[in-house]
Amino acid sequence: MTSKLHRGPPFRAEHLGSLLRTEKLLEARHDWEGGKGTEADLKPIEDHDVKEIVKIQQDLNFHALTDGEYRRHMFWGSFWPGLEGMTEVAEPDPAIFRMYIPDIAAFTEAGYKPGETVICTGKIKHKGSTYTDQFDFLKSLVPGDEVKNIKLTLAAPNWYHLRYKQGQAYPSDVYSSDDEYFADIATAYQDELKILYDHGLRNVQFDDPNLAYFCSEAMLEGWQKDKDNIYSADELLQKYIHVYNRAVARFQATCMLVSISVAATSLTPGTSQRVSMFFHVSSDQLTPPLGGYDRIATKLFQELNMHTYYLEYDTPRAGGFEPLQYLPKDKNVILGVITSKFPKMEDEAEMEARVREAVKWMVKGSGETEEEALNRCGVSPQCGFASHSSGNSVTRDDMVAKLKLVRRVADRIWPGQP
Structure with a gap:
């Protein structure tokens, strides 16, 4: 038995936005x-x-079309140049970083400096969208009735905070507290979303690997040892959730679908051949590996005001589906059961079985039928194919084959649905 006809985003076959460049x-x-x-x-x-x-x-019959993030250098690119008060630092002092944050630790252990460093140097104010040109060109390529389906990915609002030591993300004479800083960040996102909404955007996805760091035992251990921290890790996670909720508050009652991708392993092996230029360095450098979503599931699913969650589930490193029992009945999940890291093709029947296993955990928590829970699901690769423009060892032909596989798995589970 399949679920009822599903219309509009999120779709049964999805991908996370970034695609390999020529x-x-x-x-x-x-x-x-x-x-x-x-x-x-x-x-x-x-x-x-x-x-x-x-x-x-x-x-390939995908409907949440993206521009592949082809106009960006990194998956989080484009937002900060549209803000007053943010400055890129070419040669940052290593002392400003929390070295136990997984991506910072991985870069450091590999002998590279961390990726793009942007610091607040003055009051943050939105001065104009850096995304509208990207979106306007993309929407010019589709029929008018499909504009509502195309997807734009945005940087996480915590991206330029978590990686820096307490007091290093902004000057104390500009903001007296994180709460003041976060308030202006949230307002900047509100302004950006309003502009994009007025341009016709109805499907926005935040890319946030940072939230999964709060599942990392290595990160949590480093956090406890860091005497500069003025909050527990749980308290900071709560603040990040509050920033998100303020940022999207105007759009919860509109027809804009607001989603978030949260990578469970976050540092995906092989995602880049040039680790000095890319955040997704080898997970072999992380010990112990990041865990699943268990530690943050309740807050992530029940307190964060997102309609849809894109979750990484391609390897055992992501943990089991048990946390999905905490997903409320009015929220969707896109299950990243197919890897974008390696060209080897997964078995369609095994992927269907994994989706149905996830549904059983959703039912356990929600009390709905399996058909009802299945109606809130879709499938995707676990990560973008080119979160950094250089991509990885997967070729464009491999990428197309993986996307075809996603489509076939979706058609197998939800025949006739987009």
Whole structure:
């Protein structure tokens, strides 16, 4: 038995947004960033490749189309340049970082400096959207009645806070407390979402690996040992949830779907060949490995005001499906049971069985029928294919094969549904 017809996002077959770039685009962006080319040289290549990747998604019968994040260097890119009071630091002092935060630890252990460092240097104020051009071009490529389905991914509002030691994310003469800082961050996101909503965006996804760090025993142990911290890890997690809830408060009663992707393992092995340039470095460098969602499940599912959760479930490192018993009946989950890290193809029947196992845990907590719980699910790869533009060892052909697999698994479970 299958669930009733499902309309609108989230869809049965989904992906997380970032897709592999062509070599031509990578070379052009490298030249531009190195001062060898101009934006005028880069943009036509971006336009061409965005058109191409949209056509690929349409041909594969995906509906929450993205531009592959082709106009970004990193998955969190684009937001901070639209804010007054934020400054990029080219050569940051290592002393400003919490070295036990998983991505910072992995970079350091590998002998590299952390990725892009942006620090608050003045009062934060939204000064104009850096996403509208991306979105407007994307929506020009689809029929008018499909604009509501296309998806834009946004950076996590905690991205430029957790990685820095207490007191290093902003000057004390600018903000007297984290709460003041977070209030302006939330307001900036409200302003951004309002602009994007007015441009027609109805499907937005926050990409947030940081929330999963609160499941990491290594991170939690480091947190306890850090005498500079003025909160427990649980207290900071609560503050981050509050920031999110303030940021999206205006849109909970609208037709905008607000979702979040939370990677359970967060540092995915093999996601980049150039770890110095990419946040997703080898998880082999993390000991012990990050765990599943168990530790944060109640707060994540019941206190964070998101309609849909994209969760990583491609390996045992992500833990079991037990936390899904805490997912409320009015929320959806996209199960990332297919890996984007390696080209080996998963078995369709095994993937269907995993989805149905997840549904049983949802039913245990909600008391609904399996059919009703299944109606709140979809499938996807566990992560983007190119959270950093350089991607990984998976080829574009591999990526297309994986997306076809996602579509086949979705059709197997929900025949005839988008």
